[in-house]
Amino acid sequence: MPRMLVAYDPAWPSLFEALADGIRSAGDPDWIVEHIGSTAVPELRANAVAAAARGTASYNAAKTPLIQELVDAARHARGLPSVPVSDKRQAERE
Incomplete structure (x- = not known):
């Protein structure tokens, strides 16, 4: 929309x-x-x-269940599959 x-x-x-x-x-x-x-x-x-x-001091500090949930919701809204926040390279390839 x-x-x-x-x-x-x-x-x-x-x-x-x-x-x-x-x-x-x-x-x-x-x-x-x-x-x-x-x-x-x-x-x-x-x-x-x-x-x-x-903001976060490091990428590893950002990998929380809440962040994963938010990433999953955003990707789902765009018709994309879930990608673990720890797999940053996979998300960048899309």
Whole structure:
């Protein structure tokens, strides 16, 4: 389904904070979760899909069950098979 740009919604920052809190509570309260993408820019028309990024000190530290679940959901939504997050090379070949 194509995404359409919509007018900026002043509720997006607080909606993102709720999303970030959920990510932290499912993983580690010390995680840094950043609001990225078009919904993170005030007054910019956007595709109305919040995007988040979580930083980590190393790739191995990122391989958690939550991250695997998120990767699986994103790949499934795009019609792609699951790939273990530990197999980064396989995902890059697609």
